[in-house]
Amino acid sequence: MKIANRMDRLSESITIAITTLSRELKASGKDVLSFSAGEPDFGTPQVIKDAAIKAMENDDTRYTAVEGTPSCREAICKKLKNDNNLDYDPSEIIASVGAKHSLFNIFQAAIQEGDEVIIPAPYWVTYPELVKYSGGTVVEIITDDKSNFKITPEQLKAAITPKSKMLVLTTPSNPTGSVYTKEELEALADVLKDTNITVISDEMYEKLVYGDCDFTAVASINNDMYQRTITVNGLSKSVAMTGWRFGYLASKDKELIKAMKKLQSQSTSNINSITQAAAIVALNGDANEDIESMRVEFEKRRDLAVELMNDIKGLSVAKPDGAFYLFVNIKEFEQDSMKFSKDLLEQVGVAVVPGVAFGLDGYFRLSFATDEATIKEGISRIKKFVEGN
Numbered sequence: 001m002k003i004a005n006r007m008d009r010l011s012e013s014i015t016i017a018i019t020t021l022s023r024e025l026k027a028s029g030k031d032v033l034s035f036s037a038g039e040p041d042f043g044t045p046q047v048i049k050d051a052a053i054k055a056m057e058n059d060d061t062r063y064t065a066v067e068g069t070p071s072c073r074e075a076i077c078k079k080l081k082n083d084n085n086l087d088y089d090p091s092e093i094i095a096s097v098g099a100k101h102s103l104f105n106i107f108q109a110a111i112q113e114g115d116e117v118i119i120p121a122p123y124w125v126t127y128p129e130l131v132k133y134s135g136g137t138v139v140e141i142i143t144d145d146k147s148n149f150k151i152t153p154e155q156l157k158a159a160i161t162p163k164s165k166m167l168v169l170t171t172p173s174n175p176t177g178s179v180y181t182k183e184e185l186e187a188l189a190d191v192l193k194d195t196n197i198t199v200i201s202d203e204m205y206e207k208l209v210y211g212d213c214d215f216t217a218v219a220s221i222n223n224d225m226y227q228r229t230i231t232v233n234g235l236s237k238s239v240a241m242t243g244w245r246f247g248y249l250a251s252k253d254k255e256l257i258k259a260m261k262k263l264q265s266q267s268t269s270n271i272n273s274i275t276q277a278a279a280i281v282a283l284n285g286d287a288n289e290d291i292e293s294m295r296v297e298f299e300k301r302r303d304l305a306v307e308l309m310n311d312i313k314g315l316s317v318a319k320p321d322g323a324f325y326l327f328v329n330i331k332e333f334e335q336d337s338m339k340f341s342k343d344l345l346e347q348v349g350v351a352v353v354p355g356v357a358f359g360l361d362g363y364f365r366l367s368f369a370t371d372e373a374t375i376k377e378g379i380s381r382i383k384k385f386v387e388g389n
Helices: 005-009 014-027 046-057 070-084 098-110 126-133 153-159 182-192 223-228 254-265 273-283 288-309 337-348 372-387
Strands: 093-096 116-121 137-142 164-170 198-202 229-234 247-250 325-329 363-367
Touching: 005 126, 014 337, 046 273, 070 093, 070 247, 070 273, 093 098, 093 254, 098 126, 098 198, 098 229, 098 247, 098 254, 116 126, 126 137, 137 153, 153 182, 182 223, 198 223, 223 229, 288 325, 288 372, 337 363, 337 372
Parallel strands: 116 137, 116 164, 164 198, 198 229
Antiparallel strands: 093 247, 229 247, 325 363
16 A cells, blocks of 8 residues: 655654664563653552542543543643633633644644744654644754753744744753743743744643742743643643543634644544543642652752763763753764664663754753662663773
8 A cells, every 4th residue: 555645754753762672672681771761650649540440430431522521621721720820711721642642733733834833952852743744844943052952032033934833832841851931931922922923832841840940831921922822731741641641732722722623523532531530630739749759759860860970971961950851962972862872772771862853963862760770870881881991
């Protein structure tokens, strides 16, 4: 069978490919430590699992509204109000099969041939792929260590053209862990003020911020940003629910919401009814103590990993303010991040993701969502690989 031409626009996810390869090598008997997956190593909090069991016992196992049950969408609205001071009506919410599904719906419903989507690099691997699949053109803004991988107002202004339709912001960032301050977001908002650009704000790692860092929701900056921003979020990272596949979006654009509901009605329809019931518990704050204990543990691991990594000659990394990744600069040792990652896996059995997967070569991403002993051993192997002793 001849495959549709549109599939040529897509590339395989390098992060998934490396995670799969490391698992296969491990299964074959090779001693492999994997730092490639973007997944908490904690279990889903018991209060959430109990809610899922109760939903099954109550036979809450039927089809729901395409966009999610009223109680689920009401819980999302309550969360956005309590955590971010944002007012939404349940009709402005869609629950989807993870944030990736939300993003797919957005780009498919809104992007046409010739539309430009501005994406700061490094970026999560899926953003440009979905834009290209939808027929759009990716306009990258390259960042680096000096700006803590955050775009400046000047860069944003220079990237805008008459074809610009969307800007993707991720705070906290995957892969860098950088978090935009309120002041930095206000400066970007000033640039957007007189444009028709829609902002997609991916806030999946919102609960995982460290030290004195405060999270600011993009839509909360001012009324103009509130009207132009589509907030994308979920429970995969903060509440260790990756396999439950719960994501959601909130938007004041009623026409876009209508279009995305229509698209979802002909693809997945509603998401898992049991997941929705369990998500309500998390959204209402019943797992907040579990979230905080995970956050505290991630912060300890971050500090350990940064200290050990910066002790390696030729490598350097800034301490991330959020998420659970290090984005390590390897330029003094090797410019080709794919070669570095491949050799690292083959020679010392450590799996990381090359920076080129995120649009920025000369770096690699390491997830510290694993125990301290594994972090110590893994970075010790990296040190041996780089320093040759």
